[in-house]
Amino acid sequence: MAGNWQDGYVTEIPYTQGFYHHLSPANLILCLLAKQVKFPPIDQPFTYCELACGQGLTTNLLAAAYPQGEFYGTDFNPTHIAQAQDLARAAGLRNVTFSDQSFQEYLEADLPPFDFISLHGIYSWISPENRRVIQTFLQKYLKVGGVVYVSYNTLPGWGVMAPIQKLMQFYRGRVSGLAVERLKMALELVELLKTNQAVYFQHPWLASRLEQLKAQDVHYLVHEFFNEHWHPLYVDEVMAEMGNAKLNYVGSAHLVDHVDAFNLPPAAINHLVTLSDPMLRELVRDFYLNAQFRRDVYVRGAVGMPGETQAQILQDMAFILTVVPNLVKLEHQTTAGQVQLQASLYQPVVDQLAQGAVTVAELVARLAPQGITLQQIGQTLIVLTGLGYAHPVVGESGLLTERFNQVIVERAELAGDLQFLASPVIGNGVKVSHLELLFLLAEQRQQPPVEFVWQILSRRGLQLTHEGKVLDTPEATLAFLREQAAQFTQQGRPLLQRLGI
Ligand SMILES: C[S@@+](CC[C@H](N)C(=O)[O-])C[C@H]1O[C@@H](n2cnc3c(N)ncnc32)[C@H](O)[C@@H]1O
Known part of the structure; x- marks a missing residue:
């Protein structure tokens, strides 16, 4: 794409279509409740904004699950926003507004004050200037008592891979071709260094990290390794920057992080309890874990809640x-x-x-x-x-989720990239496989599931795999489909029903 609006960020190929359940208001308030911090009510109208919303699956799904919420999303890549708006239109969502403005432009947009602002997979992929713009945005648009979710690549966990990113990103500028071709060349360069036993590659953790890369989606890899600005951050740096926007750190949106015994050996726990400074504690904890990615929750004006209030709210949930x-x-x-x-x-x-x-x-x-x-x-x-x-549980049933889910199910006939349905009961997304979506499509069209799915797979020339093996005969595929359909009828379908899907 021509022009210079990209600011060093990759725009040649779109980012993956993911849904991230940590961003749901229900998950965020549970984090606040666990930490005894007051939170905005979500059973009444609220406002929610996702900065760098990608192709908008998360924002759209949440808009479907929370009709009482007013949702906003921006991402400066118009290809992403075209997809986001298309899904919102098809699902009949009137409580979501997408824009293809950069953070800088969005600062001047006509926006309401927000109860929630989320940033997933962006804060450590942009320049320090853009991080400052985000801090200004948070200061300008987050309500007092509002909640921020911010995830980012973290040090020390990215330490060993940071030089690999540097090398691949530099090499990207020295070779020509499409982004995917250049990615292949950059990965080959890394492989060559490994084969030639470059001293850096003797690092004990590198081999397994490079191995993990091979299983990753190319869209993810291009966005992770080819951006000009790519700065894994220490937790204290992010805490200080969020402090510029008057935000207080609350805790992790990944709730199992709240339980030290689940994540850390006893010696580490005993050491961490001696650290009362939250910044130092989190930084030291990241060294114990070699943390590579953080999903943090902040509030503007943390007001503690007494234990009795916490117990009462919890009992009512x-x-x-x-x-x-x-x-x-x-x-x-x-x-x-x-x-x-x-x-x-x-x-x-x-x-x-x-x-x-x-x-x-x-x-x-x-x-x-x-x-x-x-x-x-x-x-x-x-x-x-x-x-x-x-x-x-945050709700019962919803017309908006019904229509949203119907669109996702219908789209499974032609592509398998959207693999989440919206549950009005939990106010969150539920992961479903492409095959399960096709079984639901068969149900919607009142067709026998196995034959219906078999026809779609044959028409699209798709082959299924089971336990790492490609099913390459009609007999094997049909037998597998029968087994999967029976399992879905007995287990998957009733579960979805319980979740209001
Ligand atoms: C790694 S992707 C994450 C997308 C989405 N949050 C997700 O997790 O699926 C980062 C996104 O930030 C967008 N982006 C990068 N710089 C931006 C800027 N200055 N203003 C607005 N969006 C930006 C990119 O287009 C991209 O979609």
Whole structure:
């Protein structure tokens, strides 16, 4: 694309179409509640803005899930915004407005004050000047008491890969061709250095990090490794910059980060409790974890809430299971090693949630005979939500989500890139596979699922894979489809129904 509006950012190929559940108002307020900080009510009208919204799937889905919210999104790449507006139009969303303005231009736009502003995958990919523009935007448009979500590449975790980004980004300017071709050449250069045993490549962590690259989507790789401005940041730097916009750090939007025992070995926990300065604590914690990416929540004017208020709000909240119960694992591999969640606590909570949405007050009443307390239930629900097994309930059913989901399902006939549906019950996105979307399309068209999906796959020349093997005969594909359709009818479909989809 000609012109000089790109500011060093890659615009030759679009970014991936992702949905990021951490950005949902329900997730953000749960983070604030866990940290005993007051938050804006989301059962009344609120305003929400996503800066650098990409192709807008997250903002659109949230607009469908929260009809009481007024959503805004900007991204200076008009190709991204054309996609975002197209989906909003098709889904009949009237509570979302997209713009292709840069951050600088958006500063002067006619916008309302916001309750929520989110920035996912942008803050460490732009110049220091643009970061300053964002700070000014936050200061100008965030309401007092408003919430900011900001994610960014972090040091020390990116330390070992930063020189690789430097090399690839530099090489991009020295070779010609389309972005994807240049990416291939840059990756070949890296591979050659590895083969030739360049001393830098003896770093013990590099091999596995380079291996991970091979499995990544090219759109992601181009946007990660080819940007002129690419500055992984230490947490204290971001805290200081957010401070310029009068924001206070609250905690991580990734809720399992709230539970140290889940992430850190005992020695690290014992050390961290001695650090009362939150900046130092977070910085040191990032060294213990070798943190590479942070998803942080800030507020403008943190007002603490007494423990009793927190307990009351929590008891009034309801939670629901978001996966089929047998997918809940109590054993997890984390930076602390193999972590075993306490079965005598987690299993009863999961069993209760498996029966349907339930308020925390009701959970307390049902589990009190087993000696389980409100505090334990609260922490269990935070971990289960953070792991994607459970979620707070924020609504019932919604006409907007129905239409939005219908559009996503219809689009699955021609492409498989949109793989999230909107749940009005949890006010968040739910991951579904392309195959599941095609089964839903069969249902919508009242067609037998296996034959219907088989026809679409044949027409589009698509082959399925199972356990890493391509299914290359009609018999194998049909048998697999039958098995998947049966499983979807028994498990996936009822779960979606419970989630209001
Ligand atoms: C890594 S992508 C993330 C997109 C989206 N938040 C997501 O996670 O899918 C960064 C986005 O920032 C946009 N962007 C970069 N610089 C910008 C600027 N100065 N003003 C507005 N958007 C910008 C790019 O077009 C790109 O879509």
